[in-house]
Amino acid sequence: MQVAIIDYGAGNLFSIRQAFKRLGREVVLTADEGEIRLASHVIFPGVGHAGSAMNYLQEKGLERVIPTLTQPVLGICLGMQLMCGWNEEGNLQGLGIFDVPVQSLESQFGHLQICQFAKWQTEDFRANYPVPHMGWNDVQLNGKSEAFYFVHSYAAGICKDTWGIAGYPWPFSAALKKDNFYGVQFHPEKSGTAGEQLLTQFLAL
Numbered sequence: 272m273q274v275a276i277i278d279y280g281a282g283n284l285f286s287i288r289q290a291f292k293r294l295g296r297e298v299v300l301t302a303d304e305g306e307i308r309l310a311s312h313v314i315f316p317g318v319g320h321a322g323s324a325m326n327y328l329q330e331k332g333l334e335r336v337i338p339t340l341t342q343p344v345l346g347i348c349l350g351m352q353l354m355c356g357w358n359e360e361g362n363l364q365g366l367g368i369f370d371v372p373v374q375s376l377e378s379q380f381g382h383l384q385i386c387q388f389a390k391w392q393t394e395d396f397r398a399n400y401p402v403p404h405m406g407w408n409d410v411q412l413n414g415k416s417e418a419f420y421f422v423h424s425y426a427a428g429i430c431k432d433t434w435g436i437a438g439y440p441w442p443f444s445a446a447l448k449k450d451n452f453y454g455v456q457f458h459p460e461k462s463g464t465a466g467e468q469l470l471t472q473f474l475a476l
Contacts, residue, residue, distance in 0.1 A: 272474070274298045275310030277337070279327045281317040281349065283458065290460035290470060302331050312474060313340055317349025318422070321373075322361030324349060338366050343476040344452050348423060351447060351454030355427050369447045369454065371430035376402045376423075376439065400440055410445040410457065411436045417465045419445070419457035426456060451476075 274291055276284060278300045291298045298314075299306060307313055315337060317324060328334045337344070337354070346354045354368040359375050403424040409416045412435035419437075426443040429436065435446030435455070447454040453473065459466035 272296070272311040273309070274312045274314060274474070275307045276300050276314045276316060277307065277333065277350075278302045279324060279331065279333060281319060281324065283316050283318045283348070283460065286458075286460045287314060287316050287347070290467070294467065294470060294474070296474060302333065304332065304336050307333075307336060308340065311342055312476070313337075313342060313344045315344060315346040315350035315354065317347060317351075317353065319349060320360065321349060321352060321358045321365075321425075322363055324353060325361070325363055325365070328353070334366060338368055341451060343473060345473050346452070346454035347460070348456060348458060351456055352425060352427065354447070354452065354454050358425070360425050368452050369427070369430065369432045369449055371427045371432065371444065371447070373425050373427050375425050376400075376404060404439050408437050408439065408445075408457070412446055419455075419459065419462040419465055419469075421445075421457045423456055 274296055276287055276298055279302060288298055352358060352373045353365050355365045355371050355373050356367050358365050358373040403422060405422050407418045408421050410419050429442055429444055432447045432449045433444045434448040436442050437445035445456050459469045
């Protein structure tokens with residue numbers, strides 16, 4: 272069993288490699304289509320700007336490769352966002368694996384205020400819910416609540432592919448799944464025991 276971590280300049284590659292090393296799994300860091308297709312499991316990581324990341328994927332031809340993979344694929348943070356549809360960051364079209372747009376947290380704040388679902392003024396929102404959202408947050412996943420570590424300024428809404436839900440303060444998709452594709456907005460490689468359990472479950476697929 273070999274895990275392929277897609278190398279497209281994402282910023283959290285070291286921590287992800289270390290996480291799989293702790294689990295005793297062999298990993299290869301690659302942008303080669305052949306190596307990616309031969310892997311038993313694929314990790315699509317990401318920390319950075321959606322526009323720059325998509326440009327790199329297109330340069331390597333990976334934007335056509337990833338949606339056609341048949342083994343288990345796990346998108347992490349920006350990786351999950353790029354697996355979605357339209358992305359407000361860079362005003363770009365993602366890979367479309369998950370049929371849901373990705374919007375900034377600040378846009379969501381504004382929507383809540385306009386709809387009068389929020390009790391706070393803008394300054395109170397910024398004080399209570401700063402952007403980016405950084406730190407531990409409960410996620411309703413697999414029928415139970417567990418805390419995972421988040422670092423993000425954009426999020427996917429709730430949709431038919433939603434697998435896990437978190438709130439900041441409104442609900443958003445903390446995890447998505449469709450067929451052999453999985454995505455998590457949080458960072459399992461930085462989420463202690465809960466994160467290791469999730470990666471172990473992914474490797475068992």
